Structure formats: structure tokens, C-alpha cells
Amino acid sequence: MPKLPKISNIFKFLKADPSKIVPYKSIPDKVPFTQLFQHYPVLDPLYTQYEKNFYASTYVKFAQDTWPVLPLALCGMYALMIIVGTKVMVSRPKHEWKTALACWNLMLSIFSFCGMIRTVPHLLHNVATLPFKDTICRHPAETYGEGACGMWVMLFIFSKVPELVDTVFIVFRKSKLQFLHWYHHITVLLFCWHSYAVTSSTGLYFVAMNYSVHAIMYAYYYLTAINAWPKWIPPSIITVAQISQMIVGVGICASSFYFLYTDPEHCQVKRQNVYAGALMYGSYLYLFCDFFVRRFLRGGKPRLGEEKSAVLTMAKKIKAM
Numbered sequence: 001m002p003k004l005p006k007i008s009n010i011f012k013f014l015k016a017d018p019s020k021i022v023p024y025k026s027i028p029d030k031v032p033f034t035q036l037f038q039h040y041p042v043l044d045p046l047y048t049q050y051e052k053n054f055y056a057s058t059y060v061k062f063a064q065d066t067w068p069v070l071p072l073a074l075c076g077m078y079a080l081m082i083i084v085g086t087k088v089m090v091s092r093p094k095h096e097w098k099t100a101l102a103c104w105n106l107m108l109s110i111f112s113f114c115g116m117i118r119t120v121p122h123l124l125h126n127v128a129t130l131p132f133k134d135t136i137c138r139h140p141a142e143t144y145g146e147g148a149c150g151m152w153v154m155l156f157i158f159s160k161v162p163e164l165v166d167t168v169f170i171v172f173r174k175s176k177l178q179f180l181h182w183y184h185h186i187t188v189l190l191f192c193w194h195s196y197a198v199t200s201s202t203g204l205y206f207v208a209m210n211y212s213v214h215a216i217m218y219a220y221y222y223l224t225a226i227n228a229w230p231k232w233i234p235p236s237i238i239t240v241a242q243i244s245q246m247i248v249g250v251g252i253c254a255s256s257f258y259f260l261y262t263d264p265e266h267c268q269v270k271r272q273n274v275y276a277g278a279l280m281y282g283s284y285l286y287l288f289c290d291f292f293v294r295r296f297l298r299g300g301k302p303r304l305g306e307e308k309s310a311v312l313t314m315a316k317k318i319k320a321m
Helices: 041-046 057-066 069-089 098-129 132-137 147-159 162-172 179-197 203-225 236-262 271-297 310-320
Strands: none
Touching (some): 057 069, 057 179, 069 162, 098 132, 098 147, 098 203, 162 179
């Protein structure tokens, strides 16, 4: 039986001679790094000069200087918006905002797609050309944190703040706000901010996966908002994609634990961050699987004795005060 070619050899004819590549150097540490378009010159015209010359140090320092006060304050304001907004809307008619919602979801889908085409190829190149341990343990300045890929990683991190607007639509349209929704938004914002502040070495896996799933998810929300989602595509495919993302996330966290404890001197994984990541992805996996079972396998019927939405419960308590 003939052997299949290695992934790294499939596009070998497009690759540049490694000896002729002049690495960029990060600021201020002068860590050398090469970008995807340097390895594959045919891609060079697809990148802007701003992307090529992006250096992450200013944004990493901002994340470090503001952690944990600013992200916690943002999450506090987000929770307050949910509580107050839900209480205010109890006695008021709902806002449809169909056009605004459709535009919002379309914008996020396009943004996520752009992020996906910048980060996924870079991740695949790393996986194909580096030992798996290096994709987990090497410092991000060497593997993904600078240049074009680094810029889209930075945009991903701070995009978690405007993504909170998702919940504004739910509250003011008086749709049911589930625990999974607001728990996901809060924990993702905190985890991403912390990961960027501590320069997490595993970040590209999470960023590339999230961009990819969000590109599909927000496209689904957009098409649903304009009643154009193809009926032959089951909505469950979105949840399956999310569950797949969580399974890979748990696997990356498990690998991080392994390398951290077997070779701590040569692994840049941050202990506190990987603990948080494992807890977060583990809880997401459970919650998304639970949602899938209740929504698609039980016909959308709630479990016996299941409580009402956490937000509606809070609103009723406030109203009774």
C-alpha cells in the first residue's frame, strides 16, 4: 500500500527556501519569528503592511496593566445590564430590532471569518512543521503572537467585550436568556484577557477554533434573522460544532497538563491559566452536551423539575422587593 505524503510536503513546491527567510523580531524582546507569507510567498499579496508589521507588546502590556480590574468591572456592568434590563422590560413591550440584529450577526460572522482565514492556516502550518509539544509549549512570540496572526489574536481577545452586545438583543427582545449564554460570555472574556496577559502558549488553538465556529454560528444567526437559513441544514450542526470545539479544548488542556508536569523547564504553559482553561472547557462541554440532549434529542422539552431561566428568576426577586 503506497504511503500518503506528509502534510508538510503537499505544498512543498510553494514553500520558500528556509535559508533565505529573514525573520521578523518582536518588540522589545527581539524574539525572531517568521510569518506564514514568508514560508509561502504566494500569500504575500494577501497581507496588508499593517498586519505584517504588527507587534503585540503594547496590547499585551495593556492586558497586563488592567488585569483583573477592568475585565471584572466589564463583567460586573454586563451582569448589571442583564438584571436591570430584564426588570425594566417586564412591563414594557419587546423590541424586535430585526434589521439591527441581522446586521450585527452578519458583521460578527464576517469578522470571525476574516480571523479564521488568518489564524487557521497559521495553526495548520505549525502543526505540520513543529513537534506537537512545541505547538503547546513554545513562547507565543515565536509561534503565533506577532505579525498578522498576532494581530488577529489580539482582535479576538478584545472582541469579547463588544460581543456582550449579543445579550442586549436578547434582553430587550424579551427572549429567554439561558444560563449557558451569559456564563459563556463572562467566562470567555475573563479567560481570554488572562491568557493574553500571561502570554499563553496554547492560545492559537483556542483562537482558531473559536473564530471558525463563530463564523458559522453568526452566519446561522444572520440567516435565521432574515428567514433564509436552508431548511435542509439542521440547526443541531451548530451545537455539534460547539461540542467538537469543547472536546478539542479539553484535549489541549490535558496535553498542557502533561507537558507542564513532565518537562516544566521547557514548557511556557502558565499553570494558573491551564487550570482555568480546563475548568472552563470542561464546564462548557457538559453544558453544551446537556443543551444538545434537551434541545434536539428530547424535542426541546425541559427536564423534569428544571428551573426557569436564571435571569427571569432574578428579575422576579427584584420586583418582589
